[in-house]
Amino acid sequence: MSFLEAISSLPVGPLLLLFVALATAFAFEFINGFHDTANAVTTVIYSRSLPPLAAVIYSGFLNFLGVLLGGTAVAFSIVNLLPVDLLVDARSGAALVMVLSLLLAGVMWNLGTWYIGLPVSSSHTLIGSILGVGMANSLWVGQGLAGVNWQECLKVGLALLISPLLGFLLAGLLLLLLKATVRSPRLYQPPPDHDRPPGWIRTLLIGTCGGVSFAHGSNDGQKGMGLLLLVLIGFLPLHYALTVTEPQRAPQVREAAQYLRDKLSDQGHELPGPVRQAIDLLERELAEKTSFDELPLDREVRWEVRQSILTISRHLKTLVADPNVSPELRQELEQLRKQKLLPAVEYVPVWVVMGTALALGIGTCIGYRRIVITVAEKIGKQHLAYAQGAAAESVAAATILLAAVTGLPVSTTHVLSSGVAGTMVANRSGVQHQTLIKILTAWAFTLPATMGLAGILFVIGRLITG
Known part of the structure; x- marks a missing residue:
């Protein structure tokens, strides 16, 4: 059954809301592109390995490929955070309010933090929004906190907690290994104006940029798929209860x-x-x-x-x-x-995969400058050195790809930002504590803030719809 056949049974009102929800879900993934993928292009831009335009187009293309080839395990980790029975058992009005509330909360938080140039996690944002509407709905109907799959939350929470620590430690250790084996002071000092890296390090930096971009697409792209699946199940539960692709x-x-x-x-x-x-x-x-x-x-x-x-x-x-x-x-x-x-029962329609890939890839090419400046200039007391960028991005790409394969959603932003901080410590470049405090504060408050925002939007929506 095609999507057009499925929506033909919807009245005009829910049909319009469905298109609004789909547009908002794609907007979230579009914002994710320029919010999170800015981390991937930071090193190649600041090392002058690639011009900014070429870097973001290259990164956007590899994000696109990452979505297409990354599988679906992470998508269902996202879907399973919110027992989909809630969307089906709830009256249609409540289900629609749940979906729209989590979408709007995610978009609002991502746009707000991007505007002030603060690297926060779209993963935290999405997960917090899902948890917020799940808890708000179960409290609304007097079922306590049963509206969230807490076992799945524990697994996802551990992944989000451990991955930045791994990024910090492994990137620092990799830089120390490089310093012990590749004795070229030029690689470990901030590049002077108009300087370009040696050919081999330039190739490495371009490769690690591509690796982070592909890994980001394979992991964060699946989160977008999971978000769209929640929309489809919420609005068209019978049509999407069983696979429409096979x-x-x-x-x-x-x-x-x-x-x-x-x-x-x-x-x-x-x-x-x-x-x-x-x-x-x-x-x-x-x-x-x-x-x-x-x-x-x-x-x-x-x-x-x-x-x-x-x-x-x-x-x-x-x-x-x-x-x-x-x-x-x-x-x-x-x-x-x-x-x-x-x-x-666990499938992703082809048009959802293609739409997510396009939204993430195009979003990568727009609005990246604010986050790039924060990562390259404001984490350390010195600008990124060539070896620091290569070490941080190599570790980030490997960590994110491993998480995608195992079905765990992790944060590109926090893995890479913590990797940069780890190389700054290992290189004795110093860190700007004010920036780190801001990033850590955002890391700590994104989940509760988005949970609260999504919950408030849900309550407002339920009061309006009765």
């Missing part, structure tokens, strides 16, 4: 459920009641179906099929972690979960 997976899901029941029975593993019911539902609803498109657009069918797939998947995840299950069976169950079941 609807022909329906027979695979039914066969996987049947195989699972038989396999576990043969192995002597008793299935819990909810899992047995989920398998029965999939067998019944997907019988003789060659595509999910053959299911009626009925909540009692399509959403229950989705929930049944997720119930079985959660049980498989528990079995895979059980040391009493044989290694061979654990491997088979994990393959069944990842290759047969999850692709039916």
Whole structure:
């Protein structure tokens, strides 16, 4: 089912709000481009390795590629922060207010901090906004703090906390290693006016700039995808409950459920009641179906099929972690979960991937100067040296790419800024404590500030909509 077919069922009012929400989500990713990717082009601009225009176009293109090739694991880490059942179980007005509130909160905070030239994390901003609306909605309906997936929050929070520390330590150690092996004082001193780096260091700086840009696209681009998926699920939950890119997976899901029941029975593993019911539902609803498109657009069918797939998947995840299950069976169950079941509910439409890539890539080419000046001139007491930029960006690219592969959202801004600070300490260049205090303050307050802002916007929206 295409996007145009899906929106044809919406009344005029929700349809207009959907387009506003999609435009705001793409705007968030556009702002993310010039807000966060400015970190990647700082070293090549200040070292005169590339002219500013060439640097941002180069960075923008690699951001674009990073989104296209980076996968979707981080996207679903973002989606899973907010139990999507909230968007479906809530009345339509509440679901729309939730989505619009988190979008507006993210855009407002990112634009405000960019205007004053403060490197803050779009990851913190987005996650804080999601947590804010989830908590506000659950408090509104008297369910305490149940509106947030706290287990997922803990995993994401640890990644956001540890990654800047790794950036600081590893970048500093890498610079010390360079100083011990490459004894060229020119590499460790701020470049004089009109000086250009040696050919090999220029190549390295351009390469590390590209690496950070690609890594940023692969990690932050997926956050944009997750944001857009929240919009689509909030506005069109039945249309996007099951994969629209590979609807022909329906027979695979039914066969996987049947195989699972038989396999576990043969192995002597008793299935819990909810899992047995989920398998029965999939067998019944997907019988003789060659595509999910053959299911009626009925909540009692399509959403229950989705929930049944997720119930079985959660049980498989528990079995895979059980040391009493044989290694061979654990491997088979994990393959069944990842290759047969999850692709039916964890997917990203192609137009969402392309739209996110374009928004992030184009945004990279605009408005980068404010953040560049902060990173290059105001973190250390001296301007960046060639080796400092190469060390900080190499560590940042490796850290962010590793996080993207493992499905953890991390902050390009904080990983790279902390890497620059680490090289300043290792090089004994000194740091500007006032700037570091501002960055640390922004790091500490972005989550609570965006949570509060999103929560306030949600309450205002609910009061207006009744």
